[in-house]
Amino acid sequence: MNRRSLIMLGGFAALACATPAWTRRRASAQTAPSAASEERSDYTIRIANGLVELAPDRIVSTTTYSGQFPGPLLRFKEGQRVVVDIHNDTDTPEQLHWHGQNVPVDVDGAAEEGTPYIPAHGLRRIAFTRGPAGLRFYHTHLRAGADLQQGQYSGQVGPVYIEPKREPGAYDREVFLVLKEFAPFFSRGGDMEPDFLAPATRVKALEEAGESAMRASLAKGMPHGYEVGYQLFAINGRMFGHGEPIRVKAGERVLFHVLNGSATEIRSLALPGHVFKVVALDGNPVPTPVEVPVLWIGTAERVSALVTMNHAGTWVLGDIADDDRKRGMGIVVEYAGRKGKPQWVKPRPSRWDYIRFASARVSAPAPDEVIDMTFAKRNAAAHGFNEWMINGVPFSMEKMEPLFRLRQGRRYRLRMRNASDDIHPLHLHRHSFELTKIAGKGTAGVIKDVVMLGGYQEMEVDFTADNPGRTLFHCHQQVHMDYGFMALFDYA
Numbered sequence: 190m191n192r193r194s195l196i197m198l199g200g201f202a203a204l205a206c207a208t209p210a211w212t213r214r215r216a217s218a219q220t221a222p223s224a225a226s227e228e229r230s231d232y233t234i235r236i237a238n239g240l241v242e243l244a245p246d247r248i249v250s251t252t253t254y255s256g257q258f259p260g261p262l263l264r265f266k267e268g269q270r271v272v273v274d275i276h277n278d279t280d281t282p283e284q285l286h287w288h289g290q291n292v293p294v295d296v297d298g299a300a301e302e303g304t305p306y307i308p309a310h311g312l313r314r315i316a317f318t319r320g321p322a323g324l325r326f327y328h329t330h331l332r333a334g335a336d337l338q339q340g341q342y343s344g345q346v347g348p349v350y351i352e353p354k355r356e357p358g359a360y361d362r363e364v365f366l367v368l369k370e371f372a373p374f375f376s377r378g379g380d381m382e383p384d385f386l387a388p389a390t391r392v393k394a395l396e397e398a399g400e401s402a403m404r405a406s407l408a409k410g411m412p413h414g415y416e417v418g419y420q421l422f423a424i425n426g427r428m429f430g431h432g433e434p435i436r437v438k439a440g441e442r443v444l445f446h447v448l449n450g451s452a453t454e455i456r457s458l459a460l461p462g463h464v465f466k467v468v469a470l471d472g473n474p475v476p477t478p479v480e481v482p483v484l485w486i487g488t489a490e491r492v493s494a495l496v497t498m499n500h501a502g503t504w505v506l507g508d509i510a511d512d513d514r515k516r517g518m519g520i521v522v523e524y525a526g527r528k529g530k531p532q533w534v535k536p537r538p539s540r541w542d543y544i545r546f547a548s549a550r551v552s553a554p555a556p557d558e559v560i561d562m563t564f565a566k567r568n569a570a571a572h573g574f575n576e577w578m579i580n581g582v583p584f585s586m587e588k589m590e591p592l593f594r595l596r597q598g599r600r601y602r603l604r605m606r607n608a609s610d611d612i613h614p615l616h617l618h619r620h621s622f623e624l625t626k627i628a629g630k631g632t633a634g635v636i637k638d639v640v641m642l643g644g645y646q647e648m649e650v651d652f653t654a655d656n657p658g659r660t661l662f663h664c665h666q667q668v669h670m671d672y673g674f675m676a677l678f679d680y681a
């Protein structure tokens with residue numbers, strides 16, 4: 190598919206390519222829809238190429254929002270209307286996706302659903318009502334394919350906080366953390382996934398199917414499909430030791446809002462001597478806030494967790510993967526009056542179990558309909574990349590055909606089966622879902638918009654079809670979604 194295709198590009202944008210910069214700016218201003226042109230915009234976001242100084246000797250060139258990484262924190266109020274101007278100063282038509290908000294298709298920011306592009310050197314004005322409350326984010330939604338400058342590999346990530354009418358849990362102050370890697374490269378895969386999900390029950394039939402397909406491919410002499418790795422790691426765009434420390438006082442209750450802005454990676458986070466009380470997942474308050482020693486955050490997931498600062502010192506808040514933390518994935522937490530070298534202590538082994546945050550009620554309401562989905566991998570089948578299928582079909586960017594039909598008002602259950610050994614962070618656009626079964630264990634009350642499905646595992650999530658229009662479902666791993674791991678729902 191041609192990313193630079195002129196779908197929905199306005200005439201002014203085409204003209205802009207051939208005109209000097211000063212006229213270009215005037216021309217692009219005119220591409221704003223005239224209907225809302227008298228209204229003032231509440232926010233302006235500028236997509237442009239720029240530099241991000243991860244450390245004085247590690248400055249990367251990438252695309253960012255409004256010249257900074259992460260993009261500006263947008264604080265919204267639940268249920269209020271907002272007008273946003275999105276300028277695109279790059280040569281590539283862009284999409285800006287409002288991840289986790291129940292917005293209409295023309296705002297959502299996914300070409301697959303029919304959102305118009307923000308033209309290259311152009312402007313798009315959008316207006317929408319903000320919600321639901323909690324930690325959301327905005328990011329690009331372009332296919333990157335083999336281009337490691339595009340899509341989520343770029344610096345186009347920014348947090349959104351929609352203030353709820355009632356905060357989950359008392360706290361003294363908030364700290365936003367955006368976890369993100371830079372300087373990506375391809376490698377021949379075959380990496381083992383970290384083993385941290387609970388319940389760990391695998392489905393024998395899925396394992397046999399996945400393993401035999403892999404064996405057959407390797408027996409034919411195929412190498413492993415490409416995977417993505419990174420040279421540089423950062424929290425809030427600074428490598429460990431190069432940003433401002435998080436300065437705290439003894440006894441303070443800090444509410445951390447953590448966003449995994451990675452294109453492909455699962456992240457972990459620990460703070461020696463402290464525990465995280467998880468109060469919200471993907472911005473939604475959990476029924477049972479529980480203390481955990483380590484946060485595990487899949488690609489595009491968010492965790493809001495309270496930490497009581499009750500262990501004075503200078504500490505490393507960082508990823509438990511030593512290599513990644515040493516290459517930058519950490520930030521200093523410094524108590525008032527304490528100096529010295531930040532200390533890291535490896536946390537005791539623990540597992541990440543979404544069910545611990547669930548409601549005491551074991552079962553969710555029965556769905557009106559069940560939709561079965563099986564995810565499978567064809568090793569290295571697409572120009573050396575793994576090709577991904579949902580129910581035997583890789584998504585076609587040319588056809589963009591809906592695979593599933595929804596009827597408004599019905600409650601659907603997605604019964605998802607993973608016939609691969611990879612963990613997939615699965616995302617549904619414009620709707621939130623309730624976790625109802627994980628690896629055979631029933632649950633209720635945890636509301637999310639991304640969930641990690643373990644290798645050869647099963648999971649069920651329910652959602653209500655309450656936001657008409659095309660709705661994209663996909664794995665949030667860029668190298669998976671780009672090679673087939675997407676499906677469209679449409680309302681009948």
Ligand SMILES: [Cu+2]
Nearest residue numbers: 613664666669
């Ligand atoms: Cu995936």
